[in-house]
Amino acid sequence: xxxxxxxxxxxxxxxxxxxxxxxxxxxxxxxxxxxxxxxxxxxxxxxxxxxxxxxxxxxxxxxxxxxxxxxxxxxxxxxxxxxxxxxxxxxxxxxxxxxxxxxxxxxxxxxxxxxxxxxxxxxxxxxxxxxxxxxxxxxxxxxxxxxxxxxxxxxxxxxxxxxxxxxxxxxxxxxxxxxxxxxxxxxxxxxxxxxxxxxxxxxxxxxxxxxxxxxxxxxxxxxxxxxxxxxxxxxxxxxxxxxxxxxxxxxxxxxxxx
Numbered sequence: 001x002x003x004x005x006x007x008x009x010x011x012x013x014x015x016x017x018x019x020x021x022x023x024x025x026x027x028x029x030x031x032x033x034x035x036x037x038x039x040x041x042x043x044x045x046x047x048x049x050x051x052x053x054x055x056x057x058x059x060x061x062x063x064x065x066x067x068x069x070x071x072x073x074x075x076x077x078x079x080x081x082x083x084x085x086x087x088x089x090x091x092x093x094x095x096x097x098x099x100x101x102x103x104x105x106x107x108x109x110x111x112x113x114x115x116x117x118x119x120x121x122x123x124x125x126x127x128x129x130x131x132x133x134x135x136x137x138x139x140x141x142x143x144x145x146x147x148x149x150x151x152x153x154x155x156x157x158x159x160x161x162x163x164x165x166x167x168x169x170x171x172x173x174x175x176x177x178x179x180x181x182x183x184x185x186x187x188x189x190x191x192x193x194x195x196x197x198x199x200x201x202x203x204x205x206x207x208x209x210x211x212x213x214x215x216x217x218x219x220x221x222x223x224x225x226x227x228x229x230x231x232x233x234x235x236x237x238x239x240x241x242x243x244x245x246x247x248x249x250x251x252x253x254x255x256x257x258x
Contacts, residue, residue, distance in 0.1 A: 102137075
């Protein structure tokens with residue numbers, strides 16, 4: 001695929017065309033690689049926000065690891081679509097870290113807003129510590145979840161952690177993202193023109209990428225359909241377990257004797 005023929009699609013062939021082209025001039029780095037400052041050589045920060053699907057993130061992470069690419073994956077501890085404290089997802093962060101990726105905290109400001117403002121720094125620290133413990137790695141980077149919906153990042157320039165939205169990562173250098181499976185014009189122009197800045201942050205969401213291109217209605221319709229089926233299945237399983245509970249059976253047996 002050449003620059004002029006780049007397709008406006010979100011499949012793995014396009015993903016790897018993007019990463020390989022950018023990597024020819026700029027080294028892909030994690031936030032943790034920048035703890036000591038920016039290198040002089042051209043680079044880009046490869047960042048993935050896992051808003052919805054650990055399965056999609058693990059698929060992408062495995063491909064990256066096999067190609068020698070390492071990225072920062074920002075994970076939510078609390079969310080509607082996955083829960084890092086559930087048995088199903090408990091080892092998610094550890095699997096990413098084992099592949100050589102960085103695990104960062106994707107924090108939800110709506111959670112913080114349930115508490116007094118003076119407690120927010122402690123709540124961020126608590127979440128980062130917990131995520132690091134279950135992932136087997138130290139968390140040094142954070143990124144706010146859905147800033148386009150939730151407004152200004154209240155933890156910018158707090159100095160507590162490297163923040164993906166601090167000026168040095170977000171305003172002093174270009175930031176490009178595929179949020180909502182869409183390229184803003186500056187990102188599209190950079191990708192298709194071949195004019196690559198010496199330093200920039202690239203935020204790519206694993207949910208958007210797959211073996212074959214899908215429109216956003218298919219991506220998010222499937223996501224919600226799977227969630228609905230999971231909730232329905234959990235409800236059926238709960239009712240079955242309640243019906244087989246020994247206390248319930250004894251209670252019903254007593255009632256039958258009356």
